Amino acid sequence: MNPEFQKAIPLLLKIEEAGFEAYFVGGSVRDDILGKRIADVDIATSAMPEEIKAIFHKTIDIGLEHGTVAVLHEGVPYEITTFRAEAEYKDFRRPSEVYFISSLNEDLSRRDFTMNAIAMNANGKLIDPFHGVDDIRLKVIQTVGKAEDRFKEDALRMMRAVRFHSQLSFSISEDTMNALIRNAHLLEHIAVERKLAEFEKLLSGVNINGGIRVLAESGLYHYLPGLLPYNQQLIHFAEIEKAALNIEERWALLVHILKKDVREAQSFLKSWRLPGKRIKTIMAIQNGLDLRLQSVWQPLNLYHCGYDTAISVEKIVNIMNRRPANAHLEDVAVQYQDLPIKSKNEIPVTGTDLMQWLNRQAGAWIKTDLQSIEEAIILKKLPNDKESIKEWLIKCNQSSE
Ligand code: ATP
Ligand code: MG
Secondary structure: OOHHHHHHHHHHHHHHHOOOOEEEEOHHHHHHHOOOOOOOOEEEEOOOHHHHHHHOOOEEEEEHHHOEEEEEEOOEEEEEEEOEEEOOOEOOEOOOOEEEOOOHHHHHHOOOEHHHOOEEOOOOOEEOOOOHHHHHHHOEEOEOOOHHHHHHHOOHHHHHHHHHHHHHOOEEOHHHHHHHHHHHHHHHHOOHHHHHHHHHHHHHOOOHHHHHHHHHHHOHHHHOOOOOOOHHHHHHHOOOOOOOOOHHHHHHHHHHHOOOOHHHHHHHHHHOOOOHHHHHHHHHHHHHHHHHHHOOOOHHHHHHHOHHHHHHHHHHHHHHOOOOOOOOHHHHHHHHHOOOOOOHHHOOOOHHHHHHHHOOOOOOHHHHHHHHHHHHHHOOOOOOOHHHHHHHHHHHHHHHO
């Protein structure tokens, strides 16, 4: 058995000793069968949340209303969730209300795909009423029960199907795909935050291009922020091999291919509810890319971009031109290294120096003069030392008088 499961076996045994059932379930069981590294080991149990809290000393309430308690075991938090069925589905969303049940099979039957509806007990025995193991072997994504019904219950499952297609490179079964095409419009009822979580997993997947193609072909993209008029652009995005790009670089390339100007790009990223800090990173890459596509790196562009952004930009330019992603990266690094300064903090003069040297009052001119100094240093027209800067500045001012 996988060591990650082995570490958690004492938890299953303790719950069983108290007279309840407990199993490993969900993504970790699927990934273990696939021979992949497993992330979070989730546990499902017949015990009620209060009963779990009575069995373990160290617990954290993380979603009591959904039946989930986290238990800290050897420093690792494990989510333990009571077997549950979901109350009536309304508005094509997962209901906020759930009720607890005593049957594992019923708990497995409300899960989304057969590959995610497998449980494993403390002896490593699999409980697989929906033949998820077969589907994992066949590499196919298939809903538990009728796809049509399952997508009507919770439309986010359609996005989940596509992100698993991207992450696992499994195909989507014909029934599931047909239901996805027919019900794509129901995605409209889903909160952007939930769409974003799945879309980002799609963007990070090894089969991202397959995932993007399914979004385009199924019509799901109509119901994702800011993508509606862009079928052709999505297809084009899916033609570019982007294994070497990180997630922010993938977003920047997407924005670039959608040909959005700076303002449109900002509001596109905002409409996805991405955090401001990430929008800034993506926009910096996107702006750098626009400059770089106009000409080879100029010292000023390179300086204003900064090293990390410039490298991201160069990687994107490489893959857009079907070159290896790391082509010329060393040249960019050498060019960057050759910049006389990397930040204006390295310039050894202050506004006060300028006021003294020119005998002038404070004012907006200080910022302008400091910028001219910065630019002259970067362009190697001026050495970066105080004496040279003073002399240069006084000379410039005399000639402009
Ligand atoms: P990952 O490895 O990306 O975490 P996962 O399969 O563990 O994938 P989670 O979102 O962590 O996905 O969900 C855990 C489990 O809960 C799933 O394996 C599935 O059994 C069930 N599940 C999650 N979301 C849904 C949903 N919308 N409808 C039905 N079942 C779901
Ligand atoms: Mg998970």
